[in-house]
Amino acid sequence: MxxxxxxxxxxxxxxxxxxxxxxxxxxILAELLAFGVFFAAYAFARAHNVALFxxxxxxxxxxxxxxxxxxxxxxxxxxxxxxEAVGRARSATGARWLLAGIACGAGFLVVKGVEYAxxxxxxxxxxxxxxxxxxxxxxxxxxxxVILGMVILVALWxxxxxxxxxxxxxxxxxxxxxxxxxxxxxxxxxxxxxYVMR
Amino acid sequence: MNTRQLNTVWAILLVATxxxxxxxxxxxxxxxxxxxxxxxxxxxxxxxxxxxVLDFMGLRGVxxxxxxxxxxxxxxxxxxxxxxxxxxxx
Numbered sequence: 487m488x489x490x491x492x493x494x495x496x497x498x499x500x501x502x503x504x505x506x507x508x509x510x511x512x513x514i515l516a517e518l519l520a521f522g523v524f525f526a527a528y529a530f531a532r533a534h535n536v537a538l539f540x541x542x543x544x545x546x547x548x549x550x551x552x553x554x555x556x557x558x559x560x561x562x563x564x565x566x567x568x569x570e571a572v573g574r575a576r577s578a579t580g581a582r583w584l585l586a587g588i589a590c591g592a593g594f595l596v597v598k599g600v601e602y603a604x605x606x607x608x609x610x611x612x613x614x615x616x617x618x619x620x621x622x623x624x625x626x627x628x629x630x631x632v633i634l635g636m637v638i639l640v641a642l643w644x645x646x647x648x649x650x651x652x653x654x655x656x657x658x659x660x661x662x663x664x665x666x667x668x669x670x671x672x673x674x675x676x677x678x679x680x681y682v683m684r
Numbered sequence: 685m686n687t688r689q690l691n692t693v694w695a696i697l698l699v700a701t702x703x704x705x706x707x708x709x710x711x712x713x714x715x716x717x718x719x720x721x722x723x724x725x726x727x728x729x730x731x732x733x734x735x736x737v738l739d740f741m742g743l744r745g746v747x748x749x750x751x752x753x754x755x756x757x758x759x760x761x762x763x764x765x766x767x768x769x770x771x772x773x774x
Contacts, residue, residue: 529768563694682708
């Protein structure tokens with residue numbers, strides 16, 4: 487269906503659907519639901535083990551957590567700039583911003599990897615205690631989402647370099663970008679909850 | 685969103701992250717601890733999350749239904765965290 491055959495809305499108002507494919511938004515909502523349950527489970531588990539959670543939280547690397555927040559926020563900003571550039575038919579600029587977003591994601595994985603290595607070296611694992619069971623499973627669940635987000639960004643980068651997207655065809659890049667922003671959004675809640683709040 | 689607006693959002697997010705980190709590092713020395721710290725942290729994460737949803741995800745101009753779902757998620761999760769924290773105080 488081309489644009490001309492779409493009936494004009496009865497009254498000018500906001501767009502009815504979010505950017506990108508509608509399906510990605512159902513996927514994002516499902517992901518948010520899963521993370522939401524995880525966050526609530528963490529918070530209520532803490533309510534019954536306050537001393538343990540507050541003591542164990544002090545053993546986390548808060549600097550690494552903060553650095554990773556900066557990396558994800560910056561990665562998200564880079565991808566938003568990429569979408570903006572592609573929307574102005576600047577594919578080459580868009581591809582560069584996507585590459586910067588991928589670099590931020592890679593930086594996140596390296597920092598988190600170093601954090602995990604330090605914990606495993608200290609003999610910490612899923613059965614160490616309730617706090618670490620939550621810390622490891624929650625952050626690793628998120629870690630896997632960062633990896634998937636990066637796979638999507640690489641696919642977008644390849645296609646953007648080929649000029650596959652443009653002002654008339656934003657669906658693919660907007661859908662992939664929305665997923666990446668979701669990964670950032672989840673970390674924005676996770677960092678204060680797990681690393682800071684006590 | 686134009687590039688200037690996106691950069692502004694990016695800068696706000698970075699400053700907000702610095703605020704969260706500061707509360708973690710020296711909050712107790714600044715007198716921000718316990719429930720006020722918890723509420724401040726949740727408020728900061730709500731402001732950050734809302735900006736990501738509206739300006740990066742691009743839901744600002746979209747039908748309220750979609751914004752409501754994602755920002756509603758943020759509010760619900762924040763409320764559950766606050767309730768659990770309050771239970772822990774008792």
